[in-house]
Amino acid sequence: MSDTKNKVKEIFREYLKENFKQNAENLKIYIYGHELQICGGILNFEDELDITLIHQDLRFIGYEYSGHKYELAESVVPFPDNAVVLVSCIYPYRFDNITNNLMELGLKREQIIHIRPLAEKLLNVSADYFSQNGMDKKVKTLFDSIGRDISKIRYLDIGSNTWLLYNNSYMFYRAGSNGVLVEANPDFVDEIKRNRPRDNAIMCGCSDVRSEEEWTYYKTKHAGYNTFVKEVADTYEGRGLEVQEIKIPMKYIGDILEENFKDGHIDFMSVDVEGMGARIVNAIDFNWYDIDVILLEMDFEKEESRKLYMKLYELGYTSRYRGIGAGKDFLFFKTDVFDAGLLE
Structure with missing residues (x-):
């Protein structure tokens, strides 16, 4: 054994x-x-x-x-x-x-x-992936293909949820990397800071616009369904989920990037924010910020998601996805960094 x-x-x-x-x-x-x-x-x-x-x-x-x-x-x-x-x-x-x-x-x-x-x-001893759908293994495959040491990458994890289970960046943290975690759910504040001390944990919501006001956060017992988007929360209430409204401070994606990635480069970015992912990624200035891999949950039935898909394609990304209902995990990676035929 x-x-x-x-x-x-x-x-x-x-x-x-x-x-x-x-x-x-x-x-x-x-x-x-x-x-x-x-x-x-x-x-x-x-x-x-x-x-x-x-x-x-x-x-x-x-x-x-x-x-x-x-x-x-x-x-x-x-x-x-x-x-x-x-x-x-x-x-x-x-x-x-x-x-x-x-x-x-x-x-x-x-x-x-x-x-x-x-x-x-x-999981710390035996698991070979931590993402809900094993998408972190695919990200690792990309970096392995170009010989990049995953103990030295820098990541941005927006909507990190828990620090370990179903987390898209923990594989790389465990390997020795560090990055930035952005999480709005106040229930996870202490355990994230306690268990991910090398990371910069920003406990707030991430927005596509600058705002001095706190936003309404629609919180359910199922943390994976929490959202800032009322239309999304309404669908949960329609399914019988109890939704609690609380106020959460927000931080503009551009400010998060400027404060934490001053050189403009990010190896891996994960965005899982229930209904706002496409808006957040679309607000990034790709003329300045160079992101090798983007893992994004978005609803491709929405026009804003389809427009973002085409925008990233024009910027030199290709994509793979794994579908779950209307929402899908899209894995975008740059074809001038990785072989476009990978993960097919």
């Missing part, structure tokens, strides 16, 4: 012992949830342990992950006395809801823990 797998195995077993005061071999282990990236490879090698995937969403029942198939949570009732459940979800409200559901099925509160503290340890 590789050193990495041995390390993951050690961390996993220590975590179980710390939380449940028993050795892993004495426990019946259930992993609940579909955010399996945060399991950090547990299921890839822990065949000697008794692990079962469970869920209450019928869409996942029978789905297989690393040789383990999901079972309906209700179908494994009654849970054995030595049962423990590691809940794999990102947002706290989901953990609370899942915990209540599992307790209704007969489990005690002390038998249920959140997997996130474990996931953060495991």
